[in-house]
Amino acid sequence: MMKSLLPSLGPASRGFTRPLALRHFHRTAPAYLPRRRNFFSSNVFLMPDGSLPPSRNLPASNGTGTAKGKAATDTKISNEARSAQNKRKPSLKNSLHRVAIVAQKGVPSKTPTSIDTADGSSTISAICVAESFDMDAVASILAQHNFKLDPDATGFEPTEVVHARGLNHGDIFVFPSGTVVTWALPSNIVNTLATQYLLPAAESPFVADKEVEDLDYVEDPEQEQSRVSGDVVVLGTRREAEAGDRMDTTLAKIAFSSGLARSTKLAVLESSLTRYLESTRYIPDQLSRGLQSPLSRDLILQKTGELLNLRSQLNHYNDLTDALPDIFWDSEEKLETYYAKIGKALDVGVRIKTLNDKMTYAQEVVSVAQDVLNISEKNSSEAHSTRLEWIIIILISIEVCFELRRLYMEKYDVFQEELLAELRKITASPPSSQVNSGGK
Structure with missing residues (x-):
């Protein structure tokens, strides 16, 4: 009866002695079968892991047992793959998203011990210690400490970025915004360099309130283009590995460093605004209770000046809000892409918008306090006139x-x-x- 159901395969089918198992997309009597977790499909080809369920394994041949061994091997491999897939990977403590969130809250990020190495060979460190740097003084200080300046002849002006390389091939990039970005240098050397050696070149330093951000990076000698993959900066060093030309690698480092320096400088402003909001958080509460003006005229003028200073640093005096800094206007298009990628990974645009919204709220608080003070002074003046x-x-x-x-x-x-x-x-x-x- 089974042979009549098989198609005519010619002479090749005459030696076939085992009937083929019929497979259907839907079972005819699902109510009589036990409930399974993969009950949404009864077709073995639509299983999530591609393996056969135990109840649907093909019968093995009586002669060799090859089908049975193959089914067991496939089941074992699929179980191992499924267990490996379901195994939860530990979260990275130094992810770009975490760095962006920490910076947005205004809390200085600490160097994670889980990803640090003894020599910092796979770490990008950014530290902001001042409002700005005197770039000529920075170049002079690095030259005095036997650092090789612009070793790859990138052609950038010292007023835009100062590139130095140490004896251990670690790269140092100093930006006018008061930020130092290093590649493959230990954290203690980075801290000493930024807070001690370069401090004479800093204008309006704030070492006590410095901001530090660390990222991981890897070098891929098989790729020519660099990218940001998940939480890691991937440098394409194919040209460097094949021809020994480090120009592309250095340009990519400058682009990524500029984006990271922008994020670190933004973190400084976020911390400053957080401290400012903490100093004025009692004003709305006192106003809600109908008290007199909680600020004096001198204090209102001081808070207004502080807020205007923060807003000017964000929108005018730095390149934080520019889509592309002046340093990359005459450079290759891929550098602009690298700069945009690291900015997107660190949520710089969202953080700038949030920072401006917070400043607008702080300005409204000060304006309301000013209006209340004016009304209070007017009422006091009227009361004084009435008394006279x-x-x-x-x-x-x-x-x-x-x-x-x-x-x-x-x-x-x-x-x-x-x-x-x-x-x-x-x-x-x-x-x-x-x-x-x-x-x-």
Whole structure:
């Protein structure tokens, strides 16, 4: 009966003694089968791992047992692959996303111990210690410490970036924004270089409030283009490995370093704004309770100046908000791509927008405090004017009273004088009886 169902395969099918198992996309009686986790499909070719379920294994040949061994091997391999796939990988503590979140919260990121090596051979370190650097002084300091300046002849001006290379082939990039980015250098050397050696060239340094960001990088000698893969910067060093030309690798490092320096400088502004908001967080609470102005005029002017300084550093004095810094205008297009990739990985655009929104809120708080202070001073001035008016009215009333008393006293004094005059007349004239007696 089974042979009648098989197609005619010619002479090749005459030696076939084992019937083929029929496979259907849907089972005819699913209610009588046990419930399985992969119940959504009964077709063995649609299984997630591509293996046969235990209940659907093909019957093995009685002669060799090859099908049974193959099914067991496939099942074992699929189970191992599934277990390896389901095994949760540990999260990277130094991911780009984590660096961006830490920088956005304004908390200085610490160098993770899980990815650091003793020599820092696979680490990109960025540290911002000042508002700006005197680039001529930076080049002079690095030359005095026997660093080779611009070793690959990239052609960038010292006012744009200063590139130096040490004896251990570690690269140092110093940017005018007050940031130092190093490749393949230990963290202690990076900290000493930025906070001690380059400090004389720093303008408005803030070593105590410095920001540090670390990333991992690897070199891929099979790729010519560099990229950002997940949480790692991948440098394409194919040209360097084949021809010994390090120009492309150095240019890629400058592009990635510029983007990382931008993120680190942005983290400094985020930390400064966080401290500013902490110093003014009590203002809305006091205003909500209907108290008087929580700030004096001098303090309002100080807070307004601090906020304007932060906003100017973000939008005017630095290249933080520019889509492409001036350093890459005359460079290759791929450098712009590298710069955009590292900025996107670090969420620089989102952080700039969030920072501007926070500054707008802080400006509204100061403006409301200024308005409340003006209203309070106006009310105080009106109250003072009212008090002066009442004082004047009282003084005028007192003056009127005195004037009435004077008039009354003057009238009373005239009556007394008339009475005294009458009395004098009476006393001066002799009585009439005495006059008559004297006449007789």
